[in-house]
Amino acid sequence: MLDYMRETLELMRENLTRTILTLIGLVVGVAAIISIQVAAAGMAAAVNGAFRGINVNTFFLFPKTTQGSTQRANLGLSDLTLLEQNVPGVETAIPFGQTRTIVNAGHQHVMLKFGGESYRRFSTAPVVAGHAITRTDVENASPVCVLSSKAYARLFPHALDPTTVLGQSVYVGPKRYVVAGVLGPATLSTASLGFDINNDVVIPYTTFYNDYQRGRPLFGIQVLGSRDATLATLEANAKRVLSDAHGGSIYQTFDFGFFSKQIDGFFGVVGTIVSAVGAISLLVAGIGIMNILFVSVSERTREIGIRRAIGASRATILIQFFVEAFVLAFSGSLVGMLAGLGIGELAQQLFIARISGTIAALPWTQVILLATLFATVVTLVFGTLPALRAASVDPIEALRYE
Incomplete structure (x- = not known):
């Protein structure tokens, strides 16, 4: 598995421009969703905390x-x-x-x-x-x-x-x-x-x-x-x-609960809009990852044929391309989540801290887990077809491929 990941990272480095362009949509989509969720959660907590300065009844x-x-x-x-x-x-x-x-x-x-x-x-x-x-x-x-x-x-x-x-x-x-x-x-x-x-x-x-x-x-x-x-x-x-x-x-x-609900509703609408835009970006990014994997299959058809000819199984080829899809998705997800947390923290520093005097702690552990989970989902949804195509390459035809 480590060999597959090392090979994937080497391919990403060799095609750095293509890799960056592929991941931009994924980074933007994830960052948009994470940043608005962090900012909205912090704002809601700050508003509710601010009302504690007044008798709640x-x-x-x-x-x-x-x-x-x-x-x-x-x-x-x-x-x-x-x-x-x-x-x-x-x-x-x-x-x-x-x-x-x-x-x-x-x-x-x-x-x-x-x-x-x-x-x-x-x-x-x-x-x-x-x-x-x-x-x-x-x-x-x-x-x-x-x-x-x-x-x-x-x-x-x-x-x-x-x-x-x-x-x-x-x-x-x-x-x-x-x-x-x-x-x-x-x-x-x-x-x-x-x-x-x-x-x-x-x-x-x-x-x-x-x-x-x-x-x-x-x-x-x-x-x-x-x-x-x-x-x-x-x-x-x-x-x-x-x-x-x-x-x-x-x-x-x-009452102040009324105002709190109004603010929660506002941020809910904003969150929905931003999440919708982020979801579209993620869809485009997923399609981009799938396309780049199809291009990779096409460029490496002869290599796949040689590997099959010397004994590599279909499962080995399948795993190789799944790993490539996962590394791409995980890289984009992690960068997007870190960017989203940074933007969310900046929003808290500039606006929310003025209300509550404090900012919410950033969930670093959850970020790693979510990035891994999201990358797995993207891999399964958008990496399956390219991986199956690579695994189904006929070694004889592949060796003739120029």
Whole structure:
């Protein structure tokens, strides 16, 4: 067997240009499939990991316009108490209100996300100085704020310690808020998902409502459920309670599982398209390998005849060409998989690591096994006909072949 492989490698070296052209399609096809699978798997893991920085039993509830009607059911502050008292498992409900605005602190003028928060926190970022929003802050609509890690760094770039900014003032327009606490970084950043929980300035939701939403219906409600509650049950019960209270009005909910499914669906479509293109490349590459083997049989007809004449069996010739097909397929598969892993890792370094801060380990053992398996399949599918033709060469006719 080693002799067959040595001979095959020598033939590949002698016909290097032809070998490279034959394997290009195989390398491209395998690399495309592997790279998109690595990138998609890493992205899915990063997205799911990013949501761990937020309480998993959080969902958003909005009025839904019914078909044929332009009227939407309104939501008010009374609906917050309604949900907290009548939906088992709901810990707190707050108005969903936030905006991107200029926040001022001394000479610093920074665009940040500004919104309301409850004393039951939706973010899992740790408190590193002061305290988070308290029940008293909410009940009194106190003019206090809590800074996330990036907001603190941007508003107070010269502060040596977060405790030194406690009691200082930040302004949103003419409104003044006293810094009551500073948060550390959340476990994982969500900046690449379009929102960054490390870049917030939060005030009590009652303060936010009084300062910016008074007299207007709520845009939506953000609901926090207990850890042991089932999210689907919470959403169904919340919609039912509000519908009963508002004369059958219809409400819709969104949670982070919804966004995760949307992202998974997107990458699923991309993966399908790239895999289809890769499959076509693999088919073309397989046909190329089969053609090159037919050419090899034709060029070596006289050699095959001599081997048969001195005692080589059909099985020996068959094995020789199967080995040649396998070496070609394995070489292309291995190079393609290594290239695919490299591209996938690059994608993780450039994009995915920004979300999760880490990248997935590359499955080197699986690569070798998959390359071997794939090469075996290609050998059986595209190498059988050329090998059978070589084994069926009549030695007498072959010796006359010029």
